Amino acid sequence: MFLSEKERDETIWACRFCMMCHCADRVGQVVRRESYTPRGRGAIIFGLDEGLLDYDEGVADIMYTTLNDRMIQHWCVGNYDHEELVIDTRARIFEKGMAPEEVKSYTRNLRNNPVQGGNPAKILADTGVTLDDESDTLLFCGPAARGSQQATLIAAGKLFNQAGQAFKVLAEEPSSGWALYQLGDFEGAKQLSVLLADKIRQSNVATVVALDADSYRMLMGRTTRFGGDLKGIKILHINAVLAGWLKDDRLSVAQKITDAVTYHDPCVLARYFEDSDSPRYILSQILDNDFREMATSQKQANCCGAGGMLAVHRADVSEDVAVMRIDEARETGASVLVSGCPRCDETFKKAMAAKGIEDIRVSNLVELVAEAIGTE
Known part of the structure; x- marks a missing residue:
């Protein structure tokens, strides 16, 4: 897990006694039940640790009905990482085989089929975008851009061409493992982190530009912590790249x-x-x-x-x-x-x-x- 035992204990203690972040908790506003708020989850996790509660379907539902968007930590006067506390609890639920059935199905499918969505090289080539297999810059697309949001991928490819920036993509781009990490399947996240890092390293690139924000976060830290080797490779998000091109007049x-x-x-x-x-x-x-x-x-x-x-x-x-x-x-x-x-x-x-x-x-x-x- 990504919290030390001390950090975990302190976060549980803080969350179960405080409600200051509730005004920022959109899930709590939608569900309107105390158990689905940060304080409610903190009290439940304390009860699980102390043997006062048992892991069951109800607990799993509460822990998987969260946003994990860091809004709670942002509002927290003590800066406690409620998101990692929830993910740690999800991992315990997952290890016990008690995750909701749709979560089990999703994670199993992603583990068995890490390459999902369209082939980005074909998507781009079919729309007239020029790729360069010798480039040292890789565009990492992410699942949405290879699936329902291909217009974003195509636009990105055309902007790379317009800016005169050679680039390549992974024809068989695997998931970054972000989804599995969030859902508590740490073994699956490790599997995909290593797979993706190996593919990136084999592509001989110095820079990776991510279209997907969650994949960007994964590549910036979690990939390495799950065993993927990205040492020496620069990771950027497309927003920063486009801003730079506009400032440098590479785009008009x-x-x-x-x-x-x-x-x-x-x-x-x-x-x-x-x-x-x-x-x-x-x-x-x-x-x-x-x-x-x-x-x-x-x-x-x-x-x-x-x-x-x-x-x-x-x-x-x-x-x-x-x-x-x-x-x-x-x-x-x-x-x-x-x-x-x-x-x-x-x-x-x-x-x-x-x-x-x-x-x-x-x-x-x-x-x-x-x-x-x-x-x-």
């Missing part, structure tokens, strides 16, 4: 975007890596008018609903959380909701389709940049 804006735009900060980028400047700089360069901030933004930005792999077990709660965030965007009067992660986009689009929301559209920041640059 052909037509500024005139739509009213608001921006959703992915949890990983805003709270774990504290980069809310790159996307705002990009927007300042490509929009014809000021973009519209939501009521919560940057470090305070609420989750899209995908955090903690919530949708695997409780798609209904994930959808409700997504709609709450979409409503924040609609309240700005914007016609376009832009985000910096394909998984956020995918989550928003699913919720909008389910609820019949049509007065705002979702676009990835990469796609919006490509539109402004005129890559078609």
Whole structure:
């Protein structure tokens, strides 16, 4: 686990006696039961440790109905890592074979089929994007960009070409293992971390640019902690890369975007890596008018609903959380909701389709940049 025993004990003690973060806990706001709040989970974990409670289906449901978006830690006066406490408890549940059936099915499928979604090399080649097998830069796409959000992958490829940056992709790109780590399958996360790290090292690259925010976080630290060797390889997120290209005039804006735009900060980028400047700089360069901030933004930005792999077990709660965030965007009067992660986009689009929301559209920041640059 990623908490020491001392840190774990202190986090349990702090969480079970405090409710200061509850105002920021969207799952608690949706479910409206104390046991599904950080304090409730802390009390339950204490009860499990002391033998006052047994691991059962109810406990598993509560532990897998969480966002793990670091909002709780951000609000915590003691800076306790509630997310890692939950993941540690999930790992214990998983080891006992007591994870919810949909979690077992999901993790088993991902372990057995680590390469899922389309072939990124083919997707890009079919749309006229030039790849360079000799390049020392790798674009890591992530599952959403290889699946339902291929428009983001294609836009990224065209921007690489436009900037004159040679790059390659992994034709058989495996999962980063992020999902398995979040769901408590540490052995599976180790398996995929080593597999991906080996593939990256075999590709002879010096830099990896990640499209997916969660994969970016995994590659920045968890991959190594699960046994993958990425020593000496630079890991970047696409937002920082695009901001750099615009500053260096490697990309020139052909037509500024005139739509009213608001921006959703992915949890990983805003709270774990504290980069809310790159996307705002990009927007300042490509929009014809000021973009519209939501009521919560940057470090305070609420989750899209995908955090903690919530949708695997409780798609209904994930959808409700997504709609709450979409409503924040609609309240700005914007016609376009832009985000910096394909998984956020995918989550928003699913919720909008389910609820019949049509007065705002979702676009990835990469796609919006490509539109402004005129890559078609």
